[in-house]
Amino acid sequence: MVLVDFGLAGNRLLDSLPRQERAHLLTGCEAVDLVFGEVLAEPGGRISHVYFPLNSFISQIANLSDGDRLEVAMVGSEGMFGMPLILGVEESPLHALVQGAGPALRIPAAVFGRHLARSPALQTLLKRYFYVLMHQLSRMAVCTHFHQVEARLARWLLMTQDRAHSDQLHLTHEFLAMMLGVRRAGITLAAKALQKRRLIRYHRGDITVLDRAGLIEASCGCYASDRRIYRQVIIEGEAP
Template sequence: MKPLPLRPSTNYLLDCLPCQDRASFLTHCEAVNLVFGEVISEPDGQIQHVYFPLNSFVSLIAQLSGRERLEVTMVGSEGMLGMPLILGLDESPLRALVQGAGPALRMPAADFGQHLAQSPALQALLKRYLYVLMHQLSQVAACTHFHHVEARLARWLLMTQDRAHSDHLHLTHAFLATMLGVRRAGITLAAMALQARGLIRYHRGDITVLDRTRLIEAACGCYAADCRLYRRVITEGGAV
């Protein structure tokens, strides 16, 4: 097990814990490196570990009985993977697929359960984060149904940029189409429109965000709503 800093500033969820709770929690974490394309969990699979991404991020994907797949949320340095454990369940409802390689903190599910039972502050924080995730899931359902592909793509690029901590992303049209649940031709047209407006540069799967401020304006309101909710409920600790 690698030694860890007492305050890993790159996982904002853990940063919100009181110092004593955070220090105790980190003594049972190990540093791991998440690999692009790695599957952390499958639907109905048993949760063996919880993960707190640092400079990595993971897509949570709903998969129907056929080949249809849709990303329903994304977890990076703002959150954690393994939330069913706080409800007393050890079964994953979604596929967790690493989309951004990099470091993360990991803890065995059994140790996590002990910390959860012993730390009221951890319980309170993760209940707030669960509320944020519930909001994101409902927002994605409405966004997918009502909002145009171009606005949804802009939102997804912003979410990815936030978690990748970089303006440079590697995302193919085929991958984006799967994540957004649309045809590849729709992604091509949306990406061309954003590029024509000078918001991004796209070439053979490499995307560079050129103008973040205008990309936020081009995105549907769901992105700003998600940011406001996280800030109010997690960072500021306001009432839900």
């Protein structure tokens, strides 16, 4: 097991814990490097570990019986993967896939459960994070149904940029179409529109965010809403 520094962890959720509680939880964690394309959980499969991404991110994808797939959540350094465990459920409802390679902290599910049982501060924080996830999932459903592809793509690029901690992204049209649940042609048109407005530069899967403020303006209000709820509930610790 790789030792972990007991100071600030580099994960915003962990760093919201009181120092002593954070240090206690980190004693059970190990530092790992997540690999692009690595599968962390399958639908119906057992959750073996909880992951706290640092400079990496995980897509949580719903698989339909006809083979279609849709990303319903993304977890980076603002959160954790393994939330069903706080409800006493060891089974993953979604496909968890590493989309952004990089470092993360990992703790075995059983060890995490023991820490959770002994830490009221951790219980409170994760209940609040669960509320944030519920908000994000509801916004995702509304966004997918009502908002135009160009605005949804802008939102998704912003979410990815936040978690990748970089203006440089590598995302093919095929992947974006799968993540947003639209046809590849729709992604092509939306990406061309954003590029024409000089918000992004796109070439063979390499995307550069040129104008973040403009991309925020081009996105739907769901992006700002997600950030507001996270800041209010997790960072500021206010009641939603």
